[in-house]
Amino acid sequence: MGLEPYLKAMNEHPNFDIIIGGRSYDPSPYAAFCMWKGFSDLGIAYHMGKIMECGALCAKPKSKEALAIVRRDSFDIRPLDEAARCTKNSVAAHTLYEKSRPDLLLGPGGALNLTKATYQELPDQRTVRVRGSVFTPETQYTIKLEAARARGYRSAFIGGFRDPILASQLDDFLERGKRRLKDSITFPFKFETHVYGKNGIMKSLEPDPNPTSKELCVVGEAWAETQEQATHVANMARIWCLHGPYPHQIATAGNFAMPFSPFDIPLGPYSEFCIYHIMPVSDPTSLFTITVDSVIGRNTAPGRKSPTIRLKTETKTTNGVHNGTFPEFPSSNLLGQSPSPGFIYLASLASVLRSKNAGPYELTFDIMFPNQQIYNQVKKSNVLTAETISHLYRIPLEEVLVSMWWEPALAYKATIKRPTVSASFGETDTHGNAQHAPLMYLQIPKPNS
Numbered sequence: 001m002g003l004e005p006y007l008k009a010m011n012e013h014p015n016f017d018i019i020i021g022g023r024s025y026d027p028s029p030y031a032a033f034c035m036w037k038g039f040s041d042l043g044i045a046y047h048m049g050k051i052m053e054c055g056a057l058c059a060k061p062k063s064k065e066a067l068a069i070v071r072r073d074s075f076d077i078r079p080l081d082e083a084a085r086c087t088k089n090s091v092a093a094h095t096l097y098e099k100s101r102p103d104l105l106l107g108p109g110g111a112l113n114l115t116k117a118t119y120q121e122l123p124d125q126r127t128v129r130v131r132g133s134v135f136t137p138e139t140q141y142t143i144k145l146e147a148a149r150a151r152g153y154r155s156a157f158i159g160g161f162r163d164p165i166l167a168s169q170l171d172d173f174l175e176r177g178k179r180r181l182k183d184s185i186t187f188p189f190k191f192e193t194h195v196y197g198k199n200g201i202m203k204s205l206e207p208d209p210n211p212t213s214k215e216l217c218v219v220g221e222a223w224a225e226t227q228e229q230a231t232h233v234a235n236m237a238r239i240w241c242l243h244g245p246y247p248h249q250i251a252t253a254g255n256f257a258m259p260f261s262p263f264d265i266p267l268g269p270y271s272e273f274c275i276y277h278i279m280p281v282s283d284p285t286s287l288f289t290i291t292v293d294s295v296i297g298r299n300t301a302p303g304r305k306s307p308t309i310r311l312k313t314e315t316k317t318t319n320g321v322h323n324g325t326f327p328e329f330p331s332s333n334l335l336g337q338s339p340s341p342g343f344i345y346l347a348s349l350a351s352v353l354r355s356k357n358a359g360p361y362e363l364t365f366d367i368m369f370p371n372q373q374i375y376n377q378v379k380k381s382n383v384l385t386a387e388t389i390s391h392l393y394r395i396p397l398e399e400v401l402v403s404m405w406w407e408p409a410l411a412y413k414a415t416i417k418r419p420t421v422s423a424s425f426g427e428t429d430t431h432g433n434a435q436h437a438p439l440m441y442l443q444i445p446k447p448n449s
Contacts, residue, residue: 001021001022001023001024001025001028001108001143001284001287001288002024002025002028002107002108002109002141002143002284003025003028003029003031003032003035003045003108004032004108004109004284004285005021005284005285005288005290006019006021006024006028006029006032006033007032007035007036008285008290009290010032010033010036011036012290013290013292022288023146025107025108025144026049026050026053027045027046027047027048027049027050027052027053027107028049028108029049030045030048030049030052030053030068031045031046031048031049034048034049034070039070039072041072041073041135042110042135043112043113043132043133043134043135044070044071044072044073044074044075044130044133045070045135046107046112046133046135047075047112047114047117047130047133048068048070048075048077048130050094050095050105050112051066051068051077051091051094052066052068052077054094054097056079056080056081056084056086057094057097058077058079058086058090058091058093058094059078059079059081059084059085059086059090060084060085060086060087060090061083061084062084063079063080063081063083063084064080064081065079065080065081066078066079066080066086067079067080073131074129074130074131075129075130076122076127076128076129076130077091077127077128077130078124078126078127078128079126084126085125085126086121086126086127086128087121087128088119088120088121088128088408089119089368089408089409089410090128091119091128091130092117092119092406092408092409093352093366093368093409093411095114096364096366096368096406096409096411096413097356097366098356098357098358098364099358099364100358100359100362100364100401100402100415101402101404101413101415102114102406102409102411102413103115103404103406108141108142108143108144108284109137109138109141109142109284110135110136110137110138111135111136111138112133112134112135113133113134113135113136114132114133114134114408116132116134117130117131117132117133117408118130118131118132119408140280141280141281141282141284142278142279142280142281143278143279143281143284143287144276144277144278144279145275145276145277145278145279146273146275146276147273147274147275148271148272148273148274149271149272149274150269150270150271151270151271151272152223152224152225152226152230152269152270153223153224153225153226153227153229153230153266153267153268153269153270154221154222154223154230154267154268154270154425155222155227155230155231155233155234155264155265155266155267156219156220156221156222156234156264156265156267157219157220157234157235157237157238157241157258157263157264157265158217158218158219158220158258158259158265159217159218159238159241159242159256159257159258159259160215160216160217160218160256160257160259161215161216161218161241161255161256161257162214162215162216162257163251163255164214165246165248165249165250165251166246166249166251166255167213167216169246169247170195170198170216172246173244173246174193174195174218174241176244177237177240177241177244178191178237180236180240180244181233181236181237181240184236185232185233185236187224187225187229188224188225189222189223189224189229189230189233190222190223190224190425190426191220191221191222191223191233191234191237192220192221192425192426193218193219193220193221193237194218194219194221194428195216195217195218196216196217196218196219197211197213197215197216197217198210198211198213198216200217200219200428201428201429201434201435202428202429202434202435202437202438203419203426203428204394204419205393205394205395205419205435205438206394206438207392207393207394207438218241218256220234220237220238220241221234221425221426222234222237223270223425227266227268230266230267231264231266234264234265235263235264238256238258238263238264241255241256242254242255242256242258243255270425271423272421272423272424272425273360273421273422273423273424276359276360276361335347335348335440335441337441339443340443342445342446343443343444343445343446344443344444344446345440345441345442345443345444346367346378346383346384346439346440346441346442346443346444347439347440347441349369349374349377349378349444350367350368350369351368351369351370352366352367352368352411353365353366353367353368353436353439353440354366354433354436355432355433355434355435355436356431356432356433357418357422357431357432358415359422360418360421360422360423361417361418361421361422362401362415362416362417362418363415363416363417363418363432363435364402364413364414364415364416364432365389365413365414365415365416365435365436365439366411366412366413367384367411367412367413367439368409368410368411369410369411370410371410372410374410375407375410375411377444377447378412378444379405379412381444381445383442383443383444384403384412384414384442385403386400386403386414388442389403389414389416392438392439392442393416393438395416395417395419399416399417400414400415400416401415401416401417402414402415418432
């Protein structure tokens with residue numbers, strides 16, 4: 001839901017103390033409170049809410065809480081942790097996070113347009129003032145529908161291979177095991193393996209599917225309509241991993257190192273996305289009921305004097321514990337190899353290089369740079385393009401949905417179609433936060449090389 005149900009609740013019950021809301025567009029409660037207080041600029045209200053719903057993620061280093069001061073034509077934001085500060089780049093960068101693109105953000109009733117937003121660092125060197133955010137309403141109001149459904153059960157097992165003869169032909173070995181399952185099991189089932197040390201994290205997106213690794217960890221994932229059936233599938237697959245034959249085998253006592261028992265692990269009910277749509281509505285509030293409860297606690301009961309309560313205030317700071325205690329850039333030594341002469345790895349230039357889901361069907365990459373000079377250098381190199389992303393992740397060019405530079409945050413963003421729906425069967429990275437590594441090794445020409 002959008003801000004309208006919150007605003008309705010505030011108008012109908014102006015003496016409220018707490019509002020507990022259901023599934024909502026993240027900035028809706030903040031924007032509704034602004035509207036309730038007489039601030040009618042939804043561009044300002046929604047942009048402020050977009051940032052505030054993540055606390056002080058917009059600060060450097062990121063910390064817990066932030067304070068926003070809203071005005072008619074702008075808002076200020078600063079972290080409450082005295083060891084942190086907001087910069088114009090860190091605040092502008094916030095709309096990169098988990099979004100397909102940072103400049104146009106769709107929501108109930110319209111879109112937040114940040115193409116002309118400005119970010120001004122104030123004299124205290126901790127606060128940023130934001131202006132120019134615009135909300136463009138849609139003719140037809142829509143809300144988003146999201147749902148998942150229970151569908152069967154899963155079981156799993158985990159273990160590893162160390163024999164180099166088997167490791168050299170592991171794909172064929174596992175494929176023969178899957179065929180054996182299909183020939184032996186009569187009820188509906190699914191089975192998938194995740195081979196860590198090869199492509200267990202990235203699967204089809206892995207640009208180097210044949211790395212050199214002495215040990216390979218295998219997670220077997222089984223699905224069936226009942227828990228007993230799923231565990232039976234996992235059991236049969238694990239036994240194949242343990243005792244299946246392969247060409248040139250000389251180790252005949254067993255193939256598979258299993259670290260713990262029970263060997264076959266029931267994972268319980270399995271759920272999957274089944275609805276992810278927008279729905280037109282004539283009234284933004286009609287589908288969302290409002291109930292009111294008055295809670296009379298020990299300290300507020302009629303006729304009872306409330307004792308003095310001393311609140312404990314947290315005075316310690318994060319002191320950059322999240323991202324301020326490490327070297328600013330990784331050297332090529334940390335990356336395990338050196339770039340070609342005259343080049344430098346992208347990871348050695350970026351201040352942030354990350355991947356994350358942008359909804360269950362998309363995967364997005366954010367690359368931010370520490371200053372204008374490096375940003376210009378990388379942009380001028382023309383290395384970061386849709387074609388590069390397509391080649392690097394081995395996907396068709398049409399599956400690169402966004403490839404853009406975002407100068408307010410000194411950043412580049414790319415968004416691609418997810419190869420599988422988030423958390424679906426066979427998933428290897430539910431949050432999508434471990435898909436960035438290939439980008440780290442992109443080689444950027446050194447200036448004047």
